[in-house]
Amino acid sequence: MWAxxxxxxxxxxxxxxxxxxxxPPAISWGIVFPLAWILAFYLRNPQxxxxxxxGLIAMTVLFSTTAAEAVVINFELRLGSLExxxxxxxxxxxxLLGKVLGGALFGLLMASVVSVGAILALGLFQVNLxxxxxxxxxxxxxxxxLGALLCVLVKEVFEAxxxxxLPRFLMxxxxxxxxxxxxxxxxxxxxxxxxxxxxxxxxxxxxxxGASPAMVAIDAVALGGFFIAFIFPATRLLARRFT
Amino acid sequence: MEKVIEARxxxxxxxxxxxxxxxxxxxxxGEVFGFLGPNGAGKTTTIRMLTGLSRPSGGTxxxxxxxxxxxxxxxxxxxGVVPEMSNLYDELSALDxxxxxGQLYGVPRDRRRTRAEELLRAFGLYERRNSPFATLSRGxxxxxxxxxxxxxxxxxxxxxxxxxxxxVVAARSLRGLIASLQHEGMSIFLTTHYLExxxxxxxxxxxxVKGSIVTIDTPGNLKAVAEKEPVxxxxxxxxxxxxxxxxGLSQQLPGLRVVAMDRESVRIYGGSPASVLETVLPWAKxxxxxxxxxxxxxxxxxxxxxxxxxxxPSVMAAxxxxxx
Numbered sequence: 001m002w003a004x005x006x007x008x009x010x011x012x013x014x015x016x017x018x019x020x021x022x023x024p025p026a027i028s029w030g031i032v033f034p035l036a037w038i039l040a041f042y043l044r045n046p047q048x049x050x051x052x053x054x055g056l057i058a059m060t061v062l063f064s065t066t067a068a069e070a071v072v073i074n075f076e077l078r079l080g081s082l083e084x085x086x087x088x089x090x091x092x093x094x095x096l097l098g099k100v101l102g103g104a105l106f107g108l109l110m111a112s113v114v115s116v117g118a119i120l121a122l123g124l125f126q127v128n129l130x131x132x133x134x135x136x137x138x139x140x141x142x143x144x145x146l147g148a149l150l151c152v153l154v155k156e157v158f159e160a161x162x163x164x165x166l167p168r169f170l171m172x173x174x175x176x177x178x179x180x181x182x183x184x185x186x187x188x189x190x191x192x193x194x195x196x197x198x199x200x201x202x203x204x205x206x207x208x209x210g211a212s213p214a215m216v217a218i219d220a221v222a223l224g225g226f227f228i229a230f231i232f233p234a235t236r237l238l239a240r241r242f243t
Numbered sequence: 244m245e246k247v248i249e250a251r252x253x254x255x256x257x258x259x260x261x262x263x264x265x266x267x268x269x270x271x272x273g274e275v276f277g278f279l280g281p282n283g284a285g286k287t288t289t290i291r292m293l294t295g296l297s298r299p300s301g302g303t304x305x306x307x308x309x310x311x312x313x314x315x316x317x318x319x320x321x322x323g324v325v326p327e328m329s330n331l332y333d334e335l336s337a338l339d340x341x342x343x344x345g346q347l348y349g350v351p352r353d354r355r356r357t358r359a360e361e362l363l364r365a366f367g368l369y370e371r372r373n374s375p376f377a378t379l380s381r382g383x384x385x386x387x388x389x390x391x392x393x394x395x396x397x398x399x400x401x402x403x404x405x406x407x408x409x410x411v412v413a414a415r416s417l418r419g420l421i422a423s424l425q426h427e428g429m430s431i432f433l434t435t436h437y438l439e440x441x442x443x444x445x446x447x448x449x450x451x452v453k454g455s456i457v458t459i460d461t462p463g464n465l466k467a468v469a470e471k472e473p474v475x476x477x478x479x480x481x482x483x484x485x486x487x488x489x490x491g492l493s494q495q496l497p498g499l500r501v502v503a504m505d506r507e508s509v510r511i512y513g514g515s516p517a518s519v520l521e522t523v524l525p526w527a528k529x530x531x532x533x534x535x536x537x538x539x540x541x542x543x544x545x546x547x548x549x550x551x552x553x554x555x556p557s558v559m560a561a562x563x564x565x566x567x
Contacts, residue, residue, distance in 0.1 A: 090347065
């Protein structure tokens with residue numbers, strides 16, 4: 001049973017990469033979008049650009065994973081091909097996890113492009129790769145499962161995209177991507193600590209500034225908590241569609 | 244005969260709507276078991292409960308001895324399912340779709356491709372093996388969906404309305420394939436609202452109406468029920484088979500059933516031919532209809548279905564319309 005699920009997850013990820021993610025529109029969106037942001041921020045303030053790099057990587061993770069995930073599940077629900085997966089000897093959780101991991105892997109590829117570009121272009125060689133990977137992988141899982149959760153909350157692809165815009169823009173402005181949390185009013189600061197992107201941005205900053213393992217661990221635990229908070233209701237909601 | 248499917252009091256509610264009402268049946272090893280009923284009778288809901296896509300609201304069911312509530316993942320290793328909608332992946336080729344299904348079902352790596360090619364040849368799709376699913380004709384898509392259900396060599400095959408939407412040639416070809424699977428000893432659970440299909444393919448048929456099983460028997464025995472009453476087909480010109488005329492005639496023949504067959508003909512169930520004609524002839528004359536033919540008809544499964552299911556002529560007419 002366990003081995004069947006692992007095998008199923010692996011092949012679902014491979015299939016999704018092939019049929020959805022490694023296609024020119026997905027790749028160009030995943031690369032052009034963060035590059036446009038990087039250019040916009042660089043032109044605005046070239047001196048402080050290095051400070052913004054963690055936020056830009058975090059945004060790449062957020063947009064590449066949620067955009068893909070919100071489309072793929074509803075698309076397959078509509079075509080009936082998700083049922084094809086559910087007819088196979090796999091648990092429903094394994095099918096959903098396969099979908100989430102596919103979105104996360106796509107996000108990892110896109111975030112890697114931005115991260116490698118930033119390291120090479122800005123000479124951020126002192127980055128702690130282990131911390132960077134831990135924060136990146138947890139964040140990819142969090143935002144991919146957030147995409148899955150919002151997707152199964154609604155029935156249409158466009159509804160999921162619209163619904164996603166609310167947490168996305170809330171996080172862009174309140175999670176320390178462009179505006180430091182420490183400078184926010186107390187109420188907004190409280191809201192910021194309820195948003196997962198805050199821990200991604202902070203974790204990436206810690207990874208690039210030589211912080212203590214305890215600080216990264218706090219971000220990692222918070223991100224792990226968000227992952228659980230998103231993936232379990234997503235699984236339950238999907239299961240409800242098939243009961 | 245060893246039982247491969249067993250349902251006891253299987254029930255399904257969608258909120259307040261009772262879709263399947265405490266049905267019980269068994270399917271034996273190597274048997275083709277048909278679920279026959281009009282649209283909305285509960286056929287697809289039953290298949291979804293038996294294949295793990297929907298949880299029963301009540302009752303029990305086992306497939307190959309595995310409980311559908313508790314052990315469905317294990318059961319899925321041994322069953323193949325052809326859903327009503329051909330739901331393979333548009334972007335993948337015919338070959339890659341079958342290989343992907345083999346991967347999901349744990350077909351060993353060295354046998355996946357060979358098995359997929361073997362099925363493509365058997366279903367006449369080998370020449371199109373590299374064509375994306377989206378580019379195949381509807382008949383080819385249906386055949387590939389059946390092939391996908393066979394990749395892992397299942398013991399039981401579930402077919403949900405397998406020939407819906409196919410042209411005559413494709414439907415006949417698919418029925419031939421189903422018959423060959425039956426000869427190979429596969430147990431098949433088939434839902435259909437095509438009476439001829441059920442008649443030709445099934446060893447036994449359950450007639451399902453409004454979520455309840457009305458009867459279960461062989462096609463021959465079901466037809467024998469209908470043979471107990473005489474059936475006459477009467478044709479009039481011009482267009483004496485219009486439903487409003489059939490309904491009018493029905494009022495002239497209390498206790499008998501009159502069903503419009505096509506624009507020219509009606510079928511009259513029950514009553515002696517002589518007494519029926521005594522009423523029909525003046526009725527036709529009054530309406531300026533010319534009697535063209537009167538035939539005694541050997542009851543078909545459709546006649547048995549009308550009699551057993553107690554369906555109104557209008558329901559059957561609607562079903563016939565959908566068939567075209």
